[in-house]
Structures are given as C-alpha cells and as structure tokens.
Amino acid sequence: MALNVYNTRTKRKEPFVPAHPKVVRIYTCGLTVYSAMHIGHARTYCFWDVFRRWLEYRGFHVISVINYTDIDDRIIANAAAGGTGMLDHAEQVIASFRADCRALAIKDYAAYTRATDFVAEQIEAVQALIDKGKAYVVDGEVLYDVRSFERYGELSGRTIDSLQEGASGRTDATERQRKRFFADFTLWKPSKAGEPSWDTGKEAWPSGRPGWHIECSVMSTSTLGQHFDVHGGGIDNLFPHHENEIAQAEPLCGHPWVGYWMHPAHLQLLDEDGKPIKMSKSLGNVISIPELREHHSADQIRWFFGVTHYRSSLAFNWQLVSEASKGFDKVKRAVTTLEQRLEQAPDEDLKIPVQGSYASLRGADQAIPRERESFVYGQYGEASARFIERFIAGMDDDMGTPKATAAVFDYVGELFAGGIEASDDVPSLLAAYRCLTRHLWVLGAELPNARLYPELAVECVGGAERDNAGGGREAALAGVIDKLLELRQEARKAKDFAKSDQIRDLLKDAGVAVEDTPKGPRWEVS
RNA sequence: GGCACGGUGGCCAAGUGGUAAGGCAGAGCUCUGCAAAAGCUCUAUUCGCCGGUUCGAUUCCGGCCCGUGCCUCCA
Incomplete structure (x- = not known):
C-alpha cells in the first residue's frame, strides 16, 4: 500500500509519486483578499493542512505555497467603501487571514505569494503567450485565444463546443465584443481611472493590471518551478480558473505542467429546515472564523471537517458541528485520561523502550512513521498496531479521514476497555498516549503535552503558547x-x-x- | 441544453461482486454514596426507483426520479 490520491485531471485515484522522491511541492489557490475568510474557506484550507500533515507523517518534506489575489474589482470596491487604498485593504484582510489560520491550527506555508509582487513576471508571461500566438491584443487589453489550445477543457471534462455562452449569467456585453470567442479570457487589461496600474513598456498594451488566471500560473511556477506536484483549490476553481491556468502554463512550461490536481468540495450552509442556503454578505449569514471559535475549539472544528471526505460536499449548521464535537470530546477524554495518569510519573520514566514489533508488520519501505516502534509497545501495543494499520490504510486511500476517525474511535474504545483510567503502567500508558496524539495531530487536533511528547508538541501550531499557558x-x-x-x-x-x-x-x-x-x-x- | 458529483438506519457518515465501519441521538445493564465518565448489549433482512449481467449487486451496466455544483474572475 502506498498513498493514492484522486487526480481531477485523470478522474481516477492514482498512486502518489512526486517528481522528487522525498519532496512534495504544492501550490494552493488562496484567498482573493477582498474580505475575511469564512467557514467555507476554512474547510478547504483545513483539508490542505491535513494533506500536508499526512505527507509529512509519510516522510515527505513538503514545500507548500499559497497565494493572495490582491488585485481584484471587489478589493477596489471594498477599499473605496472603507476609505482605504486597495493595498491597505488587502493588508488588513491578509492579517485577519493569518490570524484565522492560526486559530484553526493550520500550519504555516513555506510562502504566501501576492499577485502584486509578481507583476513583472506576469507581464513577461503575457508577452510570451502573445509571441507564441496564444494571445491577442484589442484596445490595450490582452486576451487569451482559447481555441488555440487544443487541450482546452481536458481538466474539467468539457469541450469548447459544449460551453454555453452566458450560462453563468455573469457575462459582460461590452467585453464580449472585444473577444474573438466568448470563452477567451483576459490576461491583461487597462485600469480604469483611480485604479492601481502598472506600466508594461509594451506599445500595444502600455499599462494596466493583470487578469486573475495569469496571476496563479506565474506565482506557482515562479516559486515552485516549471513543473510541480500538486495544484489545488476549491472545486469552484476547476472551471474556468484551473482550465485557464493550464492553457496559459502548458505552452510556456510543457505538458503536463502539474502532476496532480486536487479539488476539495464545498461546505454547504443549511438553514433551520435543513435546506441548503447560499452564504452571502447580503443575507448576513457569513460565518467567520472568530464566530466559529466562540462556540467550538479548533480541535473540534478540525474533527468535524475530518468526519466527511474532502470530495463530498459538507453540510454545515451548528447542530451538526455540535454533534461532531461531542464525538471528538470522547477522544479528547481519552487523551486527558492518559495525560492525568502520567502526570505523576517522574521524568526518567517518560522514556519509551524501543521494540521493533511494528516494523516487522510491514516492509521496510513502509516503515512509517518514524516513531512507530515507540507506539507499538506494552499493554496496548496490539491495539495500537491495529489502529495504526487502519489509520494508514484509510488515509492512504485518497485522504480517507472518515476511515481514520472511525479507527480513532475504535482505538479509544479499546484503550478505555483496557483500563487506562486505573492503570499505573507508565510505559504502556505513555506509548498509547503518543500513538493517539501523533495520529490526532495528522487530523489537525493538537493535544500533546510538551512534557509527555516534546517532539510532537513543537510540531503544533499553538505549541509555544500552550506550554506557557500552564504557568502563573x-x-x-x-x-x-x-x-x-x-x-x-x-x-x-x-x-x-x-x-x-x-x-x-x-x-x-x-x-x-x-x-x-x-x-x-x-x-x-x- | 451540456458536463460533473451525489441519493445508505431518527440525524451525520464510511464501504465492498458474497451478504451493511464509525459517530450523534435512543433503550437496557455494569461500575459509582450520588452524579459524571467509561465499559457491555440492543437499534438498517436493508443501501432513491425500475430493469439487465451474475450462482450472488447496495456495490457493475442501462433507464428513470430527486438533489447539488459548474458552464468567464466564488474555497
């Protein structure tokens, strides 16, 4: 068994084999920073975080990049409404985004790229597309000629002929007149008066701002290289955004540009009657991360997300989160129980003797995680071994967090039934404690006590604060x-x-x- | 109109060509001064509907019904 992931491009689960055997490069489409993130974004970003954690558990080194789209009509509009400039407004949203990510225990990315920091590279890419005959200029605007790209539609499973003009109800009649074909999209456009504008040094399109799609293609390849392993974003990005990205990047970088395309499904808000409703500012029902955190811990929220598979749409209402939280609370009680049983143990007893039992259960190439020998030990060793097997099998099957959470429940049941509440067997309790917290960490629930599991505690987003919290x-x-x-x-x-x-x-x-x-x-x- | 994805117990949610994980809710029992917690037991002859393939289908195929998403800038 090895990790398999569902690749949107091939519409199949495939063995996950990154270009480099030990390093995984991931680019994730991030937030358009016109207003703060909400629970829908949280679902998506928490999934990416679990994916990254699973890869790390699996022994990969992960380089993950996420972008901020900080050039956008809505940012300009919201900035004007708030009396600030576009970049100031973006700055504020970015700050709240980072705070929200911490509040959800999402690990830091290697880089957070901003579209405005890559304008020169984008201008270069646009020119290259013009030179290759993929783009054309009309009145200072550069448009991508969709019909010039033979694989257009391959990612999202459509053909150019099957697209229906105006089906989204969001088309602009004046824009249409400039296009050779209705599906052509903007690479560069002149700015309106008062909008941010960049000089290009090009005669036919001397100034303006980049289009949305080119930002991501350029930021990803500028930071991760001409080919990288995973490109992801919410399912809404599948078409047209990612389709357009491929159309831009493959003529410049080669095919295939990206190894795996992954698309988490959306979170769907439900009303009191259980009917889906649109989350929107105008309806006043956008749930922010601080609001979510008022009612539930980050661990509970992460558990709630994990109970449903990432490619299924996830229904949300407070009732459902509460029920999932109750389930998680039982898991947490097991952790707390183990912790309290170990509280009085002297430091010298908190070293687990290593025994190779687990390694013998799998081939050497499957020797994961590195600490496994310390988990499969003592009175609960067999239960731990079974748990680890199930957890890994679940996660390896296209990030099957529902199977992983079910394994956790069964494991916790076995630990309680095995008498952890009354046990004084420190080595056994410690092994179980580490086994449980290590795997919960993968799912984003960060519970380790720094004294009992220092190596894991430092991996936690809130690690430092948690350690200090005990004092005073x-x-x-x-x-x-x-x-x-x-x-x-x-x-x-x-x-x-x-x-x-x-x-x-x-x-x-x-x-x-x-x-x-x-x-x-x-x-x-x- | 096209494409995609779903419809599993009261609710949420896995899953497989061989007879339905797990959680929440509910019932009983054990433990406990009580409570809480925990443990044990019970709760879908059935997986939207109708056909087909098969020794056998919830799982494969076809049709239908219902739901959701997308078809130019929403994670």
Whole structure:
C-alpha cells in the first residue's frame, strides 16, 4: 500500500509519486483578499493542512505555497467603501487571514505569494503567450485565444463546443465584443481611472493590471518551478480558473505542467429546515472564523471537517458541528485520561523502550512513521498496531479521514476497555498516549503535552503558547481547585455527601467539571 | 441544453461482486454514596426507483426520479 490520491485531471485515484522522491511541492489557490475568510474557506484550507500533515507523517518534506489575489474589482470596491487604498485593504484582510489560520491550527506555508509582487513576471508571461500566438491584443487589453489550445477543457471534462455562452449569467456585453470567442479570457487589461496600474513598456498594451488566471500560473511556477506536484483549490476553481491556468502554463512550461490536481468540495450552509442556503454578505449569514471559535475549539472544528471526505460536499449548521464535537470530546477524554495518569510519573520514566514489533508488520519501505516502534509497545501495543494499520490504510486511500476517525474511535474504545483510567503502567500508558496524539495531530487536533511528547508538541501550531499557558495565574487556580477537591475527598470519606456535593456544585458553577475516577477525582474546565 | 458529483438506519457518515465501519441521538445493564465518565448489549433482512449481467449487486451496466455544483474572475 502506498498513498493514492484522486487526480481531477485523470478522474481516477492514482498512486502518489512526486517528481522528487522525498519532496512534495504544492501550490494552493488562496484567498482573493477582498474580505475575511469564512467557514467555507476554512474547510478547504483545513483539508490542505491535513494533506500536508499526512505527507509529512509519510516522510515527505513538503514545500507548500499559497497565494493572495490582491488585485481584484471587489478589493477596489471594498477599499473605496472603507476609505482605504486597495493595498491597505488587502493588508488588513491578509492579517485577519493569518490570524484565522492560526486559530484553526493550520500550519504555516513555506510562502504566501501576492499577485502584486509578481507583476513583472506576469507581464513577461503575457508577452510570451502573445509571441507564441496564444494571445491577442484589442484596445490595450490582452486576451487569451482559447481555441488555440487544443487541450482546452481536458481538466474539467468539457469541450469548447459544449460551453454555453452566458450560462453563468455573469457575462459582460461590452467585453464580449472585444473577444474573438466568448470563452477567451483576459490576461491583461487597462485600469480604469483611480485604479492601481502598472506600466508594461509594451506599445500595444502600455499599462494596466493583470487578469486573475495569469496571476496563479506565474506565482506557482515562479516559486515552485516549471513543473510541480500538486495544484489545488476549491472545486469552484476547476472551471474556468484551473482550465485557464493550464492553457496559459502548458505552452510556456510543457505538458503536463502539474502532476496532480486536487479539488476539495464545498461546505454547504443549511438553514433551520435543513435546506441548503447560499452564504452571502447580503443575507448576513457569513460565518467567520472568530464566530466559529466562540462556540467550538479548533480541535473540534478540525474533527468535524475530518468526519466527511474532502470530495463530498459538507453540510454545515451548528447542530451538526455540535454533534461532531461531542464525538471528538470522547477522544479528547481519552487523551486527558492518559495525560492525568502520567502526570505523576517522574521524568526518567517518560522514556519509551524501543521494540521493533511494528516494523516487522510491514516492509521496510513502509516503515512509517518514524516513531512507530515507540507506539507499538506494552499493554496496548496490539491495539495500537491495529489502529495504526487502519489509520494508514484509510488515509492512504485518497485522504480517507472518515476511515481514520472511525479507527480513532475504535482505538479509544479499546484503550478505555483496557483500563487506562486505573492503570499505573507508565510505559504502556505513555506509548498509547503518543500513538493517539501523533495520529490526532495528522487530523489537525493538537493535544500533546510538551512534557509527555516534546517532539510532537513543537510540531503544533499553538505549541509555544500552550506550554506557557500552564504557568502563573492558571497554575495558581489549579492549586485552588486541587485544594477544594482535597476538602471534598475528606467530606466523602466522612460520608458527608451534602458537603461534597456542595463543593462539586460550587466548582460546576465556576465552570469546572469534576468527575470521580477509581484513582481519585479529575477535573476540567468545561 | 451540456458536463460533473451525489441519493445508505431518527440525524451525520464510511464501504465492498458474497451478504451493511464509525459517530450523534435512543433503550437496557455494569461500575459509582450520588452524579459524571467509561465499559457491555440492543437499534438498517436493508443501501432513491425500475430493469439487465451474475450462482450472488447496495456495490457493475442501462433507464428513470430527486438533489447539488459548474458552464468567464466564488474555497
């Protein structure tokens, strides 16, 4: 078994073989920065993050690039409405995008390219397309001659003849008059008065701004090279954006330009009756990332996304996220339980003896992840081995996160049934803890404790903050809670249940949930 | 009109040519001073409808019905 992914270009699942055996280069179409990202974008970007994490788990080094489209009519319009310039407006949206990504535990990309930083390269590419007879100039505007590209439509599975003019209801009559063919698209166009404009030094098209499609083709090849492994974007980008990108890039870079095209499906907002509704500003139903985070942790949100396969459209309403969150909470309780069982263990016991049992289950070329020997150990070793097998098989099958989450549930059930709540077997507990958190990390749920799993904790987006969070004030509060629980234990011992329940209620009112376990009380902030 | 993708238990959601993962919700039991948590057991003779291929189809093929997306700048 090896990783297989669904390639939109071939409409098949294919073995994933990057151009370089150890390095994967990914370009993702990012945000047009006219307004902040919303849950729909979140679904897409979280998928890319899981994909990247899975590749890293698999031992690849990933170079991922995402772009900001910061030249766009809507940016200009929104900037004007807000009384700022286009670039200032873009700057603000980019800042909120980065904050939102952190809030969702999306790992940093190697590069975030901005269209305005690549204008010179775009001008060069446009000229090259003109020179190759792929583009023509009309009144200072450069248009791509779609009919000159024989493979046009191949990616999205259509033919030029099957396109219906105006079917999207968004065509512009005056633009149509300039085009030789209705599907021709803009590579470069003159700016209107007051809009940002760049000089090209070309006689026929002396100034203006680039079209949308050329931005991505140029940014991707400028950063990742003439050929790279994965090009992705939301399914809405499939046509015309990615089709046009291929039409631009292949005459310049060669065919095939990109190894794998991947397109996550959309998130679909549902109303109270369960009917799909359009998320739009005018309806006032756009859900932002801060709003989402008010109700759910990043881990819960990531889990919710993972339960549905990335190529299926995902229904969203608060009810559905809450149900998924409840499922995740059970998983988290297993992590918390293991953590608490290990809390008292001295540092010298937190080293896992290595044993090669798992390696023997697979061929040497499948020796993944690198830490596997430390996971398959002790009392829960067999359950862990089964879990890892299922998890890998699920993920390898075109990023089957639903299968991976199901494997996690079964594993967690086995750990509880195996008595983790009452166990003092530190090496076994630690191995299970690391096994579980390592795989949850792949799905974007970042739970490792820095003391118990330092190598993984540093991989986490919120790692540094999490480590510091334990100090100072919170530690003091924890001390108070522990003190109250001591009093409660004394009361329980004396069978003064009125008093013990009173303390529990008191803590509950303060947002601290108390549970009694065979090994004493356990609390968590709810 | 064209192209694409879907229709699986109350809800969400995997899946395979050989007899339906997992989660949520629900019921019972165990444990517990109680609660919570956890565990165990139960909950689709059935996978939109109709044909066909097959020893056998939810899974392959054909038709139909329903839904969604796209067909020039929405992740």
